[in-house]
Amino acid sequence: MSGIDDLALARTLHVLGVVVWIGGVSMATTVALPAVRRRALGEDRITAFQAFERRFVWQARAAVLIVGVSGVYMIERLDLWDRFADIRFWWMHAMLCVWSLFFLLLFVGEPLVLHRYFPPWARRDPERAFAALHRVHVVLLALAIMTIIGAMAGSHGWLLF
Numbered sequence: 686m687s688g689i690d691d692l693a694l695a696r697t698l699h700v701l702g703v704v705v706w707i708g709g710v711s712m713a714t715t716v717a718l719p720a721v722r723r724r725a726l727g728e729d730r731i732t733a734f735q736a737f738e739r740r741f742v743w744q745a746r747a748a749v750l751i752v753g754v755s756g757v758y759m760i761e762r763l764d765l766w767d768r769f770a771d772i773r774f775w776w777m778h779a780m781l782c783v784w785s786l787f788f789l790l791l792f793v794g795e796p797l798v799l800h801r802y803f804p805p806w807a808r809r810d811p812e813r814a815f816a817a818l819h820r821v822h823v824v825l826l827a828l829a830i831m832t833i834i835g836a837m838a839g840s841h842g843w844l845l846f
Contacts, residue, residue: 692762699755706748706787707829709741714822722815730815731807746791753784773844776835783832787825 717737720726726733760766768774769781807814 692759695755695758695762698751699759702748702751702755703833706745706752707826707833709745709748710822710826710829713737713741714819714826718815718819718822722819730811731804734807734815734818742791742795745787749784749787749791753788756780756784774839775845776832776839779828779832780836783828786828790825 717726718734721730721733724730724733726736765777768777803814803818
């Protein structure tokens, strides 16, 4: 029996991290936020939103870190840096951009901006505040899904150019 295959472990952790992270974004975008907007989780939308956001944010942060570390490990281990200079591997750029965007949102935007400015806005104008929050989630989910499709197709040899 051979030892642990480091690349298989890195790929496994990478995919698991993406599933937890983007799966959670999908659930928040398509189930939880619409329920909050309709008041299906109670009249106090801020409390309802914070109830699921507070629990998921740490899972998302951990998953994003795992995806980042495993992604850099695979790029370095397989010496894939040159792919960033080739448009045929556009999905590598997309993965880095989506990861960077979520990293900034989860580690900077959420604690420093969302927690400070969203609750007062949501108390003043809940319809507009939660509609905007939902729109942002829809855009992020769409970018993530396009990136996943591109990365899966591209990593299996389906190059557009």
